[in-house]
Amino acid sequence: MIKIKNLTVEYQTFNGKLTALDRVNLEVKKGESCAIIGPSGCGKTTLLYVLSGLVSHNAGNVLVNREPVKAKRKKTALILQDYGLLPWKNVWDNTVLGLSIRKFSPSLQKEKAAGILKRLGLYEFRNYYPGQLSGGMRQRVAIARALTLDPDLFLMDEPFSALDAITREELQGLILSLWQETPATILLVTHSIEEAVYLGQRIVVFSPGPGTITANINNPYFGDIMLKSKPEFYRLCNQVRSLLEGGKPHEIRKSKV
Amino acid sequence: MKLEKAKFKKVLEIGGGLIFLLLFWTLLFLIINKPVLPPPWEALETFFKTFTSLLLPHLLQSTFRVLVSLVVALFLGALSGLVIGRWSKIDDYASPLIYLTYPIPKIALLPVLMGIMGIGEASKIFLISLIIFFQIMVTTRDAVRGVNRQIVSSVVSLGASEKDLFQHVFIPASLPKIFTSLRISLGTAMAVLFLTETFATVRGIGYFILDASMRGRYQEVFAGIIAMSLLGLALFVAVDLLERKVCPWQYI
Numbered sequence: 001m002i003k004i005k006n007l008t009v010e011y012q013t014f015n016g017k018l019t020a021l022d023r024v025n026l027e028v029k030k031g032e033s034c035a036i037i038g039p040s041g042c043g044k045t046t047l048l049y050v051l052s053g054l055v056s057h058n059a060g061n062v063l064v065n066r067e068p069v070k071a072k073r074k075k076t077a078l079i080l081q082d083y084g085l086l087p088w089k090n091v092w093d094n095t096v097l098g099l100s101i102r103k104f105s106p107s108l109q110k111e112k113a114a115g116i117l118k119r120l121g122l123y124e125f126r127n128y129y130p131g132q133l134s135g136g137m138r139q140r141v142a143i144a145r146a147l148t149l150d151p152d153l154f155l156m157d158e159p160f161s162a163l164d165a166i167t168r169e170e171l172q173g174l175i176l177s178l179w180q181e182t183p184a185t186i187l188l189v190t191h192s193i194e195e196a197v198y199l200g201q202r203i204v205v206f207s208p209g210p211g212t213i214t215a216n217i218n219n220p221y222f223g224d225i226m227l228k229s230k231p232e233f234y235r236l237c238n239q240v241r242s243l244l245e246g247g248k249p250h251e252i253r254k255s256k257v
Numbered sequence: 258m259k260l261e262k263a264k265f266k267k268v269l270e271i272g273g274g275l276i277f278l279l280l281f282w283t284l285l286f287l288i289i290n291k292p293v294l295p296p297p298w299e300a301l302e303t304f305f306k307t308f309t310s311l312l313l314p315h316l317l318q319s320t321f322r323v324l325v326s327l328v329v330a331l332f333l334g335a336l337s338g339l340v341i342g343r344w345s346k347i348d349d350y351a352s353p354l355i356y357l358t359y360p361i362p363k364i365a366l367l368p369v370l371m372g373i374m375g376i377g378e379a380s381k382i383f384l385i386s387l388i389i390f391f392q393i394m395v396t397t398r399d400a401v402r403g404v405n406r407q408i409v410s411s412v413v414s415l416g417a418s419e420k421d422l423f424q425h426v427f428i429p430a431s432l433p434k435i436f437t438s439l440r441i442s443l444g445t446a447m448a449v450l451f452l453t454e455t456f457a458t459v460r461g462i463g464y465f466i467l468d469a470s471m472r473g474r475y476q477e478v479f480a481g482i483i484a485m486s487l488l489g490l491a492l493f494v495a496v497d498l499l500e501r502k503v504c505p506w507q508y509i
């Protein structure tokens with residue numbers, strides 16, 4: 001589904017070039033769920049933007065479904081940390097936005113949006129504005145909007161980091177059960193080791209910026225809804241934690257002292 | 258029921274302000290005690306007596322001028338603000354131009370404008386529009402620039418074209434700010450209106466006030482001022498109502 005070869009991304013800034021991603025190689029199979037974890041500023045968001053075609057890359061190859069990545073690919077859904085909802089549209093209009101931009105017929109829009117909003121328990125709130133919803137509900141609206149376009153690739157950038165622990169677990173469960181209903185390819189950026197282990201079939205660890213991949217591990221426990229109460233979960237979390245800490249720039253720390 | 262209550266409250270608020278103003282006026286009248294400041298009851302009496310016969314034609318003329326100016330400036334100011342705010346390449350050239358021309362005291366241009374456009378309506382409307390155009394344009398531009406990048410990215414990833422972005426993101430995002438700038442512009446517009454009407458015209462509330470003061474008819478002067486402030490109040494209320502209609506998400 002995703003094939004990234006030697007991807008390098010540079011930004012132009014005031015003081016010259018800044019390398020955000022440096023020769024990244026990554027493959028994600030169709031229907032696989034891949035969690036990406038790494039220190040702040042290592043280029044995780046940049047990677048998602050490249051995959052959604054919003055940021056162009058300087059070198060390397062990026063293939064989505066065997067085609068070079070392009071903006072506005074119809075079946076790629078992007079879900080961002082602060083939900084990307086439009087404050088001036090109510091839940092219903094936010095949900096059908098993708099459908100109406102893609103010029104689906106009004107009856108089809110209605111049918112799809114109503115079904116998805118009901119599935120996510122948002123139908124009664126369809127006339128509410130985002131400002132009237134809790135953070136968890138807003139993120140569910142963002143998920144509903146993404147689902148309307150039947151995506152086969154979900155790109156999620158720290159989607160639950162602004163939520164309280166209970167809401168976060170509830171939404172993590174929702175993502176898992178949605179994935180089990182219709183397995184789509186998922187790329188989930190997260191700062192939370194537990195979230196990476198819970199939602200990542202594959203866990204990819206990035207080094208501090210410029211980002212390179214330092215570890216790419218298979219998670220044999222993925223898909224187990226009860227995982228969080230098992231000792232294997234904590235063993236894997238600890239493994240990921242030590243991988244993350246191994247990637248820290250010790251030289252810089254030393255020179256500061 | 259709730260709406261009725263809100264309306265009642267609004268009337269109460271405006272009424273309170275009015276009573277305070279009248280009391281203050283009376284106090285000033287008592288302190289100053291000169292014919293240049295008539296008491297409010299005399300001014301009000303003149304206002305009601307002369308409203309249809311004298312004031313109304315002038316008031317209508319002024320309303321026409323200020324309304325046309327506001328609509329023209331709103332349309333052109335918002336449009337250019339949207340364009341300049343969206344494309345930074347244009348902004349690079351437009352901003353220096355704006356900052357060079359914005360501070361020019363454009364009222365000083367009135368005689369020149371009259372020389373070019375004649376002493377009719379065109380020069381007055383042009384001047385008022387020109388002055389408030391800048392306020393609206395700069396506010397709109399900044400509103401567009403300030404749109405959350407994550408929102409833009411999300412909507413683009415849903416397949417939005419540039420046209421979709423304006424329709425679903427940039428225009429609604431800047432509407433509340435445009436209304437704010439419109440309210441500020443309203444005060445400016447009334448002030449400029451008065452000035453243009455004291456110049457080479459025999460119609461308009463500004464002329465009426467000036468003419469009455471030259472003839473020493475201070476009751477009429479204040480009747481004219483009352484008319485002008487009522488016009489301002491009506492325009493403010495209209496803008497508020499329009500905003501409630503157009504930006505309902507602002508009132509949740």
Ligand SMILES: Nc1ncnc2c1ncn2[C@@H]1O[C@H](COP(=O)(O)OP(=O)(O)OP(=O)(O)O)[C@@H](O)[C@H]1O
Nearest residue numbers: 011012013020039040041042043044045046047209
């Ligand atoms: N538009 C931009 N222009 C210039 N530099 C940028 C831009 N976007 C990101 N960067 C830089 O690129 C690097 C990677 O940024 P990115 O947002 O991808 O990191 P991240 O891994 O998502 O960080 P975080 O975990 O804090 O969200 C950072 O050093 C950042 O300053």
Ligand SMILES: [Mg+2]
Nearest residue numbers: 044045046157
């Ligand atoms: Mg990020």
